[in-house]
Amino acid sequence: PEVAHRRWLAKLKEVIDAYQPDQIWFDFGLGKIPDDFKRQMAAYYYNQEQAWGRNVIITRKNDYLPEGVGVLDIERGKMEGAAPFLWQTDDSVATNTWCWTSGIHLKSAEELVHELIDIVSKNGVLLLNVCPKADGTFPDDQKALLREIGDWLRVNGPAIYGTRPWKIHGEGPNLYDRGRGLGGTAQGQVAFTSADVRFTTQGQRLYAIALGWPEGPMTLESLRVEKAAPDAAVRLLGSSARVDFRIDDQKRMTLVPPKLDADARPCRHAFAFELSGFTLAVDPFALPGSVTLTADKAVLNGRQIRTEARGGRTNIGFWDRSDEDVHWLARVERAGRHTVRAELTAAGGDSRLTLSAGRESVTFTVPRTGNWDDARWVPVGTLEFDAPGVYHIILKPADPAAWRAVNVWQVQLAPEK
Structure with missing residues (x-):
């Protein structure tokens, strides 16, 4: 040896x-x-x-x-979130091979652009393999694929090259990719949408990259604007069209992209908005260590209560009976007090719920909403966790005699500083 x-x-x-x-x-x-x-x-x-x-x-x-000593490489995989160290993904332009074969199946330029953005937002780099033929030549479809990625980078390079990860890597429904790469970490074969946003930063500028064209106002839910300078501005890379913005009383920023037809947009696949002149913070519920309990992960105890889809999202509905309740198993990473909020509707009138975890419980009121689609964030209170670990969390009617139906989208817990 x-x-x-x-x-x-x-x-x-x-x-x-x-x-x-x-x-x-x-x-x-x-x-x-x-x-x-x-x-x-x-x-x-x-x-x-x-x-x-x-x-x-x-x-x-x-x-x-x-x-x-060496940079960690994750084959066809990713980190779930931003890492404190540089890492690398090696992946191929094909889903089923590292070299040219008769049955080669190429990824789309959109898939690869989204993969690149997601990786860079998490402090990673992408080593992309191409698949030449046996004679060393590259097929036209692969050359076209690389040129399309290059076209996107030509417009959006400032949001990628030389950037650093921000305090969080992004927001949206596909924040943490599902699946496993060969390195045992998250691999993203995910259909990203315009609601998926990834963040990068360079100097005093923050880039919010939407992984699809936002057809209407785009609220950056995880950001909080602490201060806006007189010359604070938002621009869409590659475009001279005006991008308006507004900041609400919760310090949330909403971008109002210009109304552009597909052929008038600066690029395809993903769109980078450059924010300058803002002092920005992160919503506590978006920070690492927070816990999100979604409707699709709940165990529902009862014969009538069940999940349903409203507005393209899953929620817990048909909760008309006061003897039914909702259960989650959740991993809490940090001991100590956590602030809790819930996204709910109560079209039938005010209702009261109790949320419990171990020996701790908190009771709160869900105010009446306009209809069953009008989901609102409701402050719940706080829960104390003695130690990190897995906890059984229960949501149930506080007063069965006065129960009015509630729909539940999610519950979030954020560790207090």
Whole structure:
């Protein structure tokens, strides 16, 4: 084995000396190399930086190199949220292969643009594999795909190149991608929508990138505007059309994009709004450590209560009986007091609910709403958690004798500072 390891090291040194690569990418086989040989390889490569006058990168799978020595690579996968360190996704333009085959199935430019934006917002970079034929040529459909991605970057490069992640990576219905990549992390084969927004930042500018064209006003629910300078402005990258904005009494910002036909828009697939001159904070319920209990994740106790779809969203409805209730299992990451709110409707009149977790409970009033589609955020109160862990959370009528039906979209808990 030692002979093989020495040959491995010698071949790497030969490649480093002959080709001066910007990056050396290792697959899972790196885990089979003894630490001493990996140390020699890393030292030899990184020591070339001074001679070459530029930085170089080693990528690693899993923990095959110590943290800080190599950049973590997640094959066909992603981090669920923004990471405090740089990481990389390696992915292919094809869903089913890394090279050209007769049954190759290419991703669309929109899928790849969305993937790139999502990765960059989470402090990652994308290493994109293309699939040449055996003779080294690239098929026209792949060249067209790359040109379409390039067209998007030509317009929206300021929101991608040289940017840093913001305090949170985004908002919207597909905030945390589902599925698993080969590295054991979230992989996103997700149909993003215009309601999905990703954030990047550069200097004093924040970029809010909508993963689809917003057909109407776009409220950035997770942002809070603490201050707006006299020259504060919002612009759509690649367009001279005016972008209006308004800030409500809750400090939420709503963007009013110009009404542009598809052929008048600056690009396709995703649209970057540049915010400048604002002092911005994050809504506490959008920060890491907050917990969201959605209708589709609830266990419903009763014969009549059930989930339904309203306005394209799932909610808990038909809750007419006072002997029925709602249950969730939730992982709470931080001990301490949490502020709680719920998104509800009560078209039949004011109603009262009790939310409990362990020994803690809080009772609150749901004010009457105009109709069953008029979902509103209602302050619930606070719950105390003694320790991190999994908790059984129950939502039930507070006074069965005075119960009036309520529809439930979600409940959120945010740790207090």
